[in-house]
């Protein structure tokens with residue numbers, strides 16, 4: 375019988391299993407998931423899960439879903455070897471899982487500080503439910519916190535801490551926050567709002583080391599340049615590294631992610647890779663791109679599932695992301711770094727707006743603050759030119775609208 379093995383109980387991995395059944399795939403499907411819990415929603419971990427007193431992870435799918443769809447879910451199992459020739463994955467207990475087709479959806483791990491900078495492992499990271507528990511336990515009684523990294527996790531965590539009255543200092547190595555995900559205008563807007571809420575933001579700043587406070591429970595965070603901060607806890611969120619070690623050791627091509635075709639296929643035609651661990655070839659850009667978010671991974675899952683089931687492969691949607699930081703709900707989509715011009719479109723809601731990014735005369739990116747309906751409307755219009763936008767939005771473009 376044909377069979378698909380999925381490594382990773384991630385958003386992408388579970389979406390692939392589900393999409394295989396939707397596409398009518400009738401073979402055996404097994405998911406190897408590393409954590410003991412049912413696969414769960416991760417985005418909440420740096421948002422409501424941190425804010426609320428009591429929290430348990432919300433499963434991606436209810437327990438009954440797996441059985442009902444004939445999916446074998448092995449929780450608490452780690453894939454430790456991949457043998458491409460034999461088409462089998464060996465888990466940490468030495469058990470061998472055969473496959474006809476393999477989908478690697480192994481996710482990513484937080485980049486950690488070098489041991490020399492944190493010899494006592496004082497820093498807290500946030501990727502899974504165990505990390506969350508450890509962080510909540512410390513944050514509950516904290517009065518001060520240092521956050522290293524002004525990306526999505528750093529800012530979401532800082533916003534929750536500030537709302538709890540924790541005095542928070544954030545160190546960002548770059549010259550602006552969220553450089554990877556948003557344009558400069560949005561970075562500046564977010565930075566202003568966070569600072570107005572009391573965030574002590576230090577741009578262009580890196581950490582030299584973390585030490586235990588002499589006689590205290592907290593940390594001393596030494597900055598490059600000599601300054602020292604005394605804080606109750608330190609959260610480090612300086613990005614992720616793809617979990618591509620299994621693939622690398624097996625001999626698949628890996629370069630900051632498992633390299634695949636634009637269909638998600640690796641150099642071994644029986645093996646696909648999706649989600650945070652995968653770098654898909656992007657024919658428009660002419661290079662491999664690794665997306666770090668829920669929605670693009672789920673899109674990739676649908677594509678791969680259709681290919682495996684022998685069904686028409688759907689087009690990839692335009693990646694979209696969201697983040698909640700204090701009172702700000704930011705949604706973004708498209709190629710924010712490819713835009714050469716930006717215009718601001720006010721939303722009907724008070725204080726809400728969208729930043730539209732253009733390449734020549736084409737809308738290529740949308741970033742919206744607190745206006746989900748406007749975001750969805752604009753999202754559909756990505757790729758269209760300004761004449762069509764003017765017609766659709768009843769919006770007169772600024773004079774720079776030139777032909």
Ligand code: NAD
Pocket residue numbers: 417420522523524525526527528530545546547548551552553554579580581610611612613614666667695696697698
């Ligand atoms: P990130 O890539 O979003 O941000 C990392 C930040 O750390 C960057 O701004 C970078 O310049 C900075 N940095 C790197 N090295 C540093 C150093 N030595 N000192 C100080 N700053 C440094 O990564 P993250 O915030 O760690 O998030 C991890 C992953 O989780 C990402 O893939 C992210 O997309 C995902 N995530 C997404 C959401 C969301 O979409 N809302 C929320 C949380 C997490």
